[in-house]
Amino acid sequence: MALGVKKPVLQIVGFQNSGKTTLMTKLIKKTGEHGWTAAALKHHxxxxxxxxxxxxxxxxxxxxxxxxxxxxxxxxxxxxxxxxDNWKLEEIVELYGHFPVDLLLVEGYKQAQYPKIVLIKGEQELDLLDELTHIQAVISWEPLSIKPSAFPVFLLSEEAAYLQWFVYYMKRCLLTD
Structure with a gap:
């Protein structure tokens, strides 16, 4: 949770066609499998x-x-x-905070200050990691040659592993509620 938000917010960010919507769908299904409820917000x-x-x-x-x-x-x-005229993400998160959900998944809003999963296609997009804050995990389409970091790095093909990480992440978040 961040910025005084009452419920966990997790952003899914990456460049266009990196798989954000597909990942959001998988995470929403996984929350349901564990008896949790999720809300979704997509930045147009x-x-x-x-x-x-x-x-x-x-x-x-x-x-x-x-x-x-x-x-x-x-x-x-x-x-x-x-x-x-203009919505701030914090205003939308506040509104979603009134819904009976355990998690708000946000697709997009790269520069927002919430925890993030970053999707990248490969080495050519590594600069994105330097531009972002609050990275919790990275999912890459191809192997990366990056130094060990404070967050796990998964391959897109390692779906079972990153979904298991997500369940663990959710359990940690819900325990701090």
């Missing part, structure tokens, strides 16, 4: 607005009329859209 870092799901339904009409936040609930699913 490609410019422009993400697609809105409500289209021209009532909640979309409310948003177009100027509502800051709109929501719709049905069948146990709550979809909330909140629009403002």
């Amino acid at each position: 870092g490609h410019g422009g607005l993400p697609l809105l799901l409500e289209g021209q339904k009532d909640s979309g009409k409310y948003r177009q009329a100027g509502a800051l936040a709109t929501g719709v609930e049905g069948g146990g699913r709550l979809q909330i859209t909140v629009a403002k």
Whole structure:
């Protein structure tokens, strides 16, 4: 946990097409296998607005009329859209802190100050490790020639090993709650 957050936050970061979404999916499934619940947040870092799901339904009409936040609930699913000029990750994490989950997984926001798993394709991306803080683990597509460090380095093909590390990481985080 970091920055006074009540629940663990773990970022999944890396360059485009490094496998972040796939890893997020695997980690979410692993939390469920252990009886934990996870929430996910993805940074839409490609410019422009993400697609809105409500289209021209009532909640979309409310948003177009100027509502800051709109929501719709049905069948146990709550979809909330909140629009403002600029969101800080800390504000979003605070909002997610009200959800009944054990972990917030965040895809992206490389420069944020939360614990991170870094995905890299190989040696050509090692500079990314020098730019980031709070690295907990690295997963690489190919073997790396780096010095032993404070965090484990896994190959992408070592799925059982990095998922086992993740379970251990989660147990440590939840014990400090």
